[in-house]
Amino acid sequence: ETGVTQSPTHLIKTRGQQVTLRCSSQSGHNTVSWYQQALGQGPQFIFQYYREEENGRGNFPPRFSGLQFPNYSSELNVNALELDDSALYLCASSLVGTSGTDTQYFGPGTRLTVL
Amino acid sequence: GNSVTQMEGPVTLSEEAFLTINCTYTATGYPSLFWYVQYPGEGLQLLLKATKADDKGSNKGFEATYRKETTSFHLEKGSVQVSDSAVYFCALNRGSTLGRLYFGRGTQLTVWP
Numbered sequence: 148e149t150g151v152t153q154s155p156t157h158l159i160k161t162r163g164q165q166v167t168l169r170c171s172s173q174s175g176h177n178t179v180s181w182y183q184q185a186l187g188q189g190p191q192f193i194f195q196y197y198r199e200e201e202n203g204r205g206n207f208p209p210r211f212s213g214l215q216f217p218n219y220s221s222e223l224n225v226n227a228l229e230l231d232d233s234a235l236y237l238c239a240s241s242l243v244g245t246s247g248t249d250t251q252y253f254g255p256g257t258r259l260t261v262l
Numbered sequence: 263g264n265s266v267t268q269m270e271g272p273v274t275l276s277e278e279a280f281l282t283i284n285c286t287y288t289a290t291g292y293p294s295l296f297w298y299v300q301y302p303g304e305g306l307q308l309l310l311k312a313t314k315a316d317d318k319g320s321n322k323g324f325e326a327t328y329r330k331e332t333t334s335f336h337l338e339k340g341s342v343q344v345s346d347s348a349v350y351f352c353a354l355n356r357g358s359t360l361g362r363l364y365f366g367r368g369t370q371l372t373v374w375p
Contacts, residue, residue, distance in 0.1 A: 153305075180361060189266075189351055189365030190306070203362055237305055241361050250296070251361055253306040 151240050151254035159260045160228050168223045168257045170238030178202070178243045179221040180251060181213060184235040196221055197243055225259075233261045264289045266352050268366035275342055275373050283337040283369045285326075285352035293354040295319075295328050295335040296363070300349045309337075309350070342373045 152171045160166050172179050178197045182190035192205035196215035210226040219240070225232055235258050239251035269284040287293065294313045298306040310319030315330035324339045335352060352366040 151305075178361065180363075182363075187368075189353075189367045190363070192362045192364075195361060205362070235305075239306075239363075243361065250308060250311060251355075251363060252308065253298070255305040 153254040157258045170221045172219045172240030176240035178241045180239045182237040228261045264364045266366040272370040278341045281339040285335045296353045298351045
């Protein structure tokens with residue numbers, strides 16, 4: 148079974164720039180969720196994609212957007228970067244079935260630094 | 263609303279000591295409960311889970327029991343090892359098709375030889 152992978156591992160951007168982070172979900176999973184983990188904090192839910200549609204969103208502004216592709220991989224895009232966007236971005240994949248969402252499995256994360 | 267409260271860290275123990283990390287939750291409906299572990303510089307790994315009241319999740323010597331009456335899911339291990347040093351996160355999922363996880367702030371555990 149292939150685990151969740153993310154790219155790139157690290158990224159440095161300047162304020163105002165745009166960034167795209169990528170995630171490949173675990174084999175057999177159909178749902179991808181994105182989380183932001185600031186230093187010393189627990190992960191915060193950004194949004195979830197299911198069947199290529201956004202299936203729920205946390206308290207993040209519209210400049211955070213995403214995509215899910217037919218192979219269930221996903222992208223997270225952040226426009227107009229701010230210093231507070233510096234964080235570890237985690238992708239999690241899971242299988243949604245008739246009984247709800249199964250366990251989410253996380254990738255290693257992308258460390259974004261905004262200068 | 264939905265939230266998770268974990269005991270504040272850091273927790274420092276000697277090898278072979280007994281570990282308890284407290285976790286309480288507030289949730290609507292019947293959530294599933296999880297413990298995730300994060301080793302330095304890495305993502306989150308699922309440690310254990312429980313999906314209904316009185317269930318006990320266990321893995322690698324760690325255990326946690328879903329207590330609906332006290333809304334708790336405390337993590338325990340009888341004898342910790344240096345390799346258990348990590349940050350531990352308690353989380354809940356309301357179990358709907360929106361699999362949003364609500365996390366606690368994490369508890370840093372350091373085990374000394």
